[in-house]
Amino acid sequence: MRLRLKHLVATLVAVPILGLLVGWLGLVPIGASGGHWAATDWFLHWVMRNSVRTASLGTTVPPLEDPAMLPLGAGHFETGCAFCHGSPAQDRSAAALAMLPPPPNLSEVVPTWTDAELFEIVQHGVRLTGMPYWPVRNREDEVWSIVAFLRQLPEIDAATYRQLSGLAEPVPGAVEPPALSCDGCHAEERLTGRSLIPSLAGQSEAYLLDSLRAYSAGTRASGVMSVAISALKDEDLPALATAYAERARQRKEPAEAKPAMVELGRTLAEQGDPARRIPACLSCHDKPDANPAFPHLSGQSAPYLQSQLRLFVAKTRGGSQYRDLMQHAAEHLEEADIQALAAYFAGRP
Ligand code: HEC
Ligand code: HEC
Ligand code: HEC
Structure with missing residues (x-):
């Protein structure tokens, strides 16, 4: 009995040492070309x-x-x-x-x-x-x-x-297959009032550039956008911002919304709700002398606006150096407010 216990202890000590020795000698194959055994x-x-x-x-x-x-x-x-x-x-x-x-x-x-x-x-x-x-x-x-x-x-x-x-058809005789461009997702004519992808047209150059830099620096979290711009260099971003800022936003049929909900959205946007510490959105957004770093909301799809407002309420939206202003503005919004505000801005010319 005592002998067996000794054997067991010796084995327990020897096996890891042997394992390390095999690893150290480089005897573990790590090449992929041989494949795995079927059992592995x-x-x-x-x-x-x-x-x-x-x-x-x-x-x-x-x-x-x-x-x-x-x-x-x-x-x-x-x-x-x-x-x-x-x-x-x-x-x-x-x-x-x-x-x-x-x-x-x-x-x-x-x-x-x-x-x-x-x-x-x-x-x-x-x-x-x-x-x-x-x-x-x-x-x-x-x-x-x-x-x-x-x-x-x-x-x-x-x-x-x-x-x-939004992937283009291959061009006959071309060497490279087509790759998905920004327009594959963002072309105005591909977007509807229900899109989850935002319209970039009608946004200021400053806001678009701030947003691209925020994705690239990781201060605005989107897996979709971080992958889409991962091959670009910082110096490529201004030209893209300029190109989209020059386009005009097309009118899209907004997703259906009850008139009472749109009215609530209008009241909040124009006057806010001081009792609930919600500011008037239009004091910053969509007015002629607005700071160009503040995005244009009118005519943007309601589902996209909702998704961003939910992120702001959850304090995970990120963005430019001005993002805290908006996070503060969204702090006290509830789900019904979010839906009303999105419906109002989506339908606003
Ligand atoms: C696979 C689809 C897809 C592609 C390709 C794509 N985007 Fe986007 N883009 C999105 C989505 C989805 C969002 C919203 C992300 C979020 O929630 O922050 C977005 C957001 C943006 C925004 C912020 C808009 C706003 O209102 O805040 C900008 C600017 C932008 N994209 C520019 C570009 C540019 C430039 C390219 C090409 C280099 C590009 N996108 C490629 C899907 C795409
Ligand atoms: C760098 C290459 C690579 C990329 C990029 C990649 N995958 Fe995979 N994925 C793999 C490999 C390898 C496996 C196999 C894992 C396995 O068999 O255990 C896998 C497995 C999967 C599986 C499980 C399938 C199965 O039955 O084993 C799903 C689902 C999947 N990937 C989805 C995605 C999606 C969606 C994306 C893009 C967002 C993606 N993958 C991007 C390499 C990749
Ligand atoms: C104090 C100024 C200010 C007020 C008030 C304000 N916002 Fe904003 N809002 C901003 C700024 C700045 C951003 C851009 C943040 C960033 O990405 O850097 C923004 C971004 C947004 C976005 C994201 C747009 C996009 O394209 O991704 C939405 C949606 C939005 N605001 C809705 C609202 C609503 C609804 C209200 C009213 C409840 C409101 N904002 C009040 C400053 C403000």
Whole structure:
């Protein structure tokens, strides 16, 4: 008995030392080209699926039927996911297929995951596989738009994908495939009164440039915009701000709203509510002598305005050096105020 215990202790000491020795001698193969043994591959996927399932247990899934989520989801998929996973318009590249594990064709695997599980994967990424996590914090709303798009992906063909994402048709004879431009998402004619993507037309150059710099510096959190501008240099930003500032905002049919709600929005915008410490929005926004760093709200889509107001109330919107002014102005807004204000400004010429 005493002898056996000694053996056990000796083994417990020897095994980690042996392990370190094998590691130190460089005998552990880390090359990807050999692939995994089938058993290792099975085991890793089994662990991953169990982990994702457990992590997504408490997640509440919001409504994902809003069609406005699809252009945002498809556009981001094109800029942030397609170069690894391929898309309905493009097969996976040889470089992507040489990853270990290779990024799967998502049209095939999406049906094997629930919405909450897809959210968990896109929000947190997958360790040791190359699958990245969402690049900013506190933007679950953006990740849900990606999930809404992924859910539709198995049914989407190349033409529908191009139309949803704003990706141009390939030019016959061109060497490079087209890449998604800013206009793929922001072109005025692609936007409606329900869009989650903002209209940039009619915004001042100062505000647009401040916003681009804020995304680039990380003081305004958006995974979609941080990926969209990641290839740009600081000196590229002013020309983009100028180009969009010169465009005129087109009138879009605002999403339907009850007249009483629009009236409440108008009262708050014109007079505020001093008892609830809500200032008059029009004392800063949309007046002829306004500071050009303050954005133009009239004619912007209601869902986008709502999303930004919710972020300000949650104190996670960020922005330029003037962002605290707006955070203060939004502090006491409630959900009903947000909907009323968004409806009022969306319909304001
Ligand atoms: C750098 C390459 C890369 C990028 C970019 C990337 N992924 Fe992945 N992704 C992977 C790899 C590799 C896996 C495989 C993980 C595995 O098999 O364990 C994966 C797995 C997944 C899975 C789980 C699929 C399954 O059944 O294993 C989903 C869902 C997914 N990615 C969605 C996305 C979305 C959405 C984006 C864009 C926001 C994205 N990925 C961007 C490499 C990438
Ligand atoms: C995949 C779609 C997509 C692409 C591509 C894209 N954007 Fe955006 N953009 C968005 C979304 C969504 C937002 C709102 C983000 C947020 O919540 O802060 C946004 C916000 C902005 C804003 C702030 C607007 C405001 O009212 O505060 C500017 C400026 C902007 N984008 C410029 C650009 C430029 C310039 C490019 C090209 C380099 C570009 N975007 C590419 C989707 C996109
Ligand atoms: C003291 C001036 C001030 C007041 C009052 C004010 N805002 Fe703002 N607002 C700002 C500034 C400055 C920004 C830009 C923040 C940034 O991105 O740097 C802003 C941004 C916004 C945005 C984001 C627009 C976009 O394109 O992303 C919305 C929506 C908004 N304000 C709505 C309102 C509403 C509704 C009210 C009234 C309850 C209001 N604001 C009152 C200064 C103000």
